[in-house]
Amino acid sequence: MSHYQHVKVHRQRALVVLPIVSLSLFFLSWELVVDFGLVPQTLLAPPSAVVKMFFAKLTSTAPDGLLLQEHAWISIKEAFLGYFLALLVGIPLGLAMGWFRLAEGLARPIFEFIRPIPPIAWIPLTIYWFGIGLTGKVFIIWIGGIVPCVINAYAGVRMTNPVFLQMARLYGATSWQMFRTVCIPSALPMVFGALQIALAWCWMNLVGAELLAANGGLGFLIQSGRKLGRPDLVVLGMVTVALTGVIIGLAIDRIEKKLLAGMRR
Amino acid sequence: MHNIKIACENVSKTFLQKGDTRVDVLKDVSITVRDNEFVVILGPGQCGKTTLLRMIAGFEKPTTGRVLMDGQPVGGPGRDKGFVFQSYMLFAWRTVRGNVEVGLRMRGVPKAERRVISQQYIDMVGLTGFENHYPHQLSGGMKQRVGIARAYCNDPQIMLLDEPFGQLDAQTRLYMEKETERIWLQEKRTVIFVTNNIDEALTLGDRIYTMKDKLPGTLCNCYEVDLPRPRESTDKEFLRLRKQIIEESELVL
Numbered sequence: 001m002s003h004y005q006h007v008k009v010h011r012q013r014a015l016v017v018l019p020i021v022s023l024s025l026f027f028l029s030w031e032l033v034v035d036f037g038l039v040p041q042t043l044l045a046p047p048s049a050v051v052k053m054f055f056a057k058l059t060s061t062a063p064d065g066l067l068l069q070e071h072a073w074i075s076i077k078e079a080f081l082g083y084f085l086a087l088l089v090g091i092p093l094g095l096a097m098g099w100f101r102l103a104e105g106l107a108r109p110i111f112e113f114i115r116p117i118p119p120i121a122w123i124p125l126t127i128y129w130f131g132i133g134l135t136g137k138v139f140i141i142w143i144g145g146i147v148p149c150v151i152n153a154y155a156g157v158r159m160t161n162p163v164f165l166q167m168a169r170l171y172g173a174t175s176w177q178m179f180r181t182v183c184i185p186s187a188l189p190m191v192f193g194a195l196q197i198a199l200a201w202c203w204m205n206l207v208g209a210e211l212l213a214a215n216g217g218l219g220f221l222i223q224s225g226r227k228l229g230r231p232d233l234v235v236l237g238m239v240t241v242a243l244t245g246v247i248i249g250l251a252i253d254r255i256e257k258k259l260l261a262g263m264r265r
Numbered sequence: 266m267h268n269i270k271i272a273c274e275n276v277s278k279t280f281l282q283k284g285d286t287r288v289d290v291l292k293d294v295s296i297t298v299r300d301n302e303f304v305v306i307l308g309p310g311q312c313g314k315t316t317l318l319r320m321i322a323g324f325e326k327p328t329t330g331r332v333l334m335d336g337q338p339v340g341g342p343g344r345d346k347g348f349v350f351q352s353y354m355l356f357a358w359r360t361v362r363g364n365v366e367v368g369l370r371m372r373g374v375p376k377a378e379r380r381v382i383s384q385q386y387i388d389m390v391g392l393t394g395f396e397n398h399y400p401h402q403l404s405g406g407m408k409q410r411v412g413i414a415r416a417y418c419n420d421p422q423i424m425l426l427d428e429p430f431g432q433l434d435a436q437t438r439l440y441m442e443k444e445t446e447r448i449w450l451q452e453k454r455t456v457i458f459v460t461n462n463i464d465e466a467l468t469l470g471d472r473i474y475t476m477k478d479k480l481p482g483t484l485c486n487c488y489e490v491d492l493p494r495p496r497e498s499t500d501k502e503f504l505r506l507r508k509q510i511i512e513e514s515e516l517v518l
Contacts, residue, residue, distance in 0.1 A: 161354075163350060163352070163354050164354060164356075166324055166342065167348065167350070167354055167367075168367075168371070169341070169342045170322065170323075170342040170343065170344070170346060170347075170348050171344055171367055171368035171371045171372075171419060172343055172344045172368070172371055172372060173371045174371075177371050181367075181370075181371070182356075185356065185358045188358075
């Protein structure tokens with residue numbers, strides 16, 4: 001007989017039922033509030049109208065010129081382009097700042113100066129520089145996404161167990177060898193944390209950027225809804241931002257678990 | 266034949282804690298260790314014995330006094346000194362072989378040669394067959410075997426062991442002591458072994474330095490353990506010496 005036996009673990013019923021109750025109540029009251037005229041239709045679209053709009057926008061480019069999936073695709077493209085560029089620059093920069101005096105001394109003051117500027121504050125300048133196309137938005141997303149990358153990679157290196165470094169020194173390691181063989185592997189869990197945080201930042205800044213400077217994308221869709229006085233379009237844009245964000249978050253979660261499992265073995 | 270390998274001459278160490286609090290950790294400690302001798306430094310917790318070992322390793326500089334190796338002041342940590350840490354300090358992301366080879370890799374020894382050397386020491390500590398295991402798959406005793414193999418693999422002139430079996434259970438500890446003796450007899454090195462366990466000290470040491478119970482740490486006595494190896498902890502002379510050490514050092518056991 002095996003020592004391992006499968007047992008059924010029941011999830012607490014409250015945690016299964018209550019979310020359904022709360023979501024149903026939320027949508028129902030939203031629908032009723034608008035249907036009974038407590039909130040005028042010009043200010044808020046009921047869920048039924050949003051669902052209708054959702055299906056309509058899958059095949060119709062009216063009134064903003066693009067299909068819903070085209071908007072979503074533009075946004076995803078921009079977000080990931082900015083995200084990968086942020087990782088590409090931010091993580092090596094943070095790692096280097098954590099270990100090399102030169103890198104920290106030179107880069108830290110500039111980084112600390114730029115860090116508190118909200119990414120959307122860069123919008124006017126980016127419009128001057130790049131217009132309202134892809135480049136400008138990618139730039140804004142990049143500026144936002146780079147911050148958590150640098151901070152986490154830096155902290156990860158700083159948290160390296162000092163005894164490991166002493167040991168490496170005992171074995172005659174050079175500074176570069178200590179950085180490569182001790183600091184970077186020690187920092188990896190923090191770096192993985194940055195992947196998640198940076199993506200969330202990128203996604204948020206993307207919508208901000210598109211609200212002000214865009215000719216396509218989910219933020220642009222929301223903005224078009226406002227200009228055309230179409231709350232159903234506005235809400236549809238918001239809901240799509242949320243859904244896409246959730247899907248990307250889950251995907252990153254999966255990838256991270258796979259990578260970490262591969263590392264622990 | 267009995268060259269002096271390590272000499273600490275009137276070594277004192279003072280630390281600054283929180284920037285402005287002076288702590289005298291060691292005061293006026295002088296010890297000598299001969300070539301290929303197994304010396305144990307025995308003392309209770311917080312008596313400065315680890316600090317002494319860390320100064321011999323070159324991790325710390327003495328505040329006053331000198332630490333000499335082959336008559337030369339110890340400069341800094343380097344590959345001539347092997348160190349085994351109480352908390353193992355293995356790289357979680359490297360296999361047993363990867364951990365054992367760390368020193369060789371840092372020196373740029375080619376892979377084929379690394380394999381041969383590391384295998385020799387993995388076999389020596391009895392980890393044959395576990396080369397590709399990761400530290401989290403090993404028991405405490407096995408982890409410390411990796412630590413010992415890693416230190417030996419670098420071919421150091423002296424081996425410094427800082428309470429290496431402090432985290433092991435009693436049986437594993439006894440077993441590892443026997444193993445340590447076997448390895449030392451097989452690969453003679455100058456060994457300085459720090460412990461708070463009197464039986465461990467008597468089982469392993471050619472000589473035992475005892476340290477006093479409070480800061481600043483000072484030396485208490487030095488005992489020659491002239492017993493044949495392997496030693497039996499029920500041996501009459503063993504027990505007599507044990508009693509003597511306890512009485513003279515006021516060790517609280």
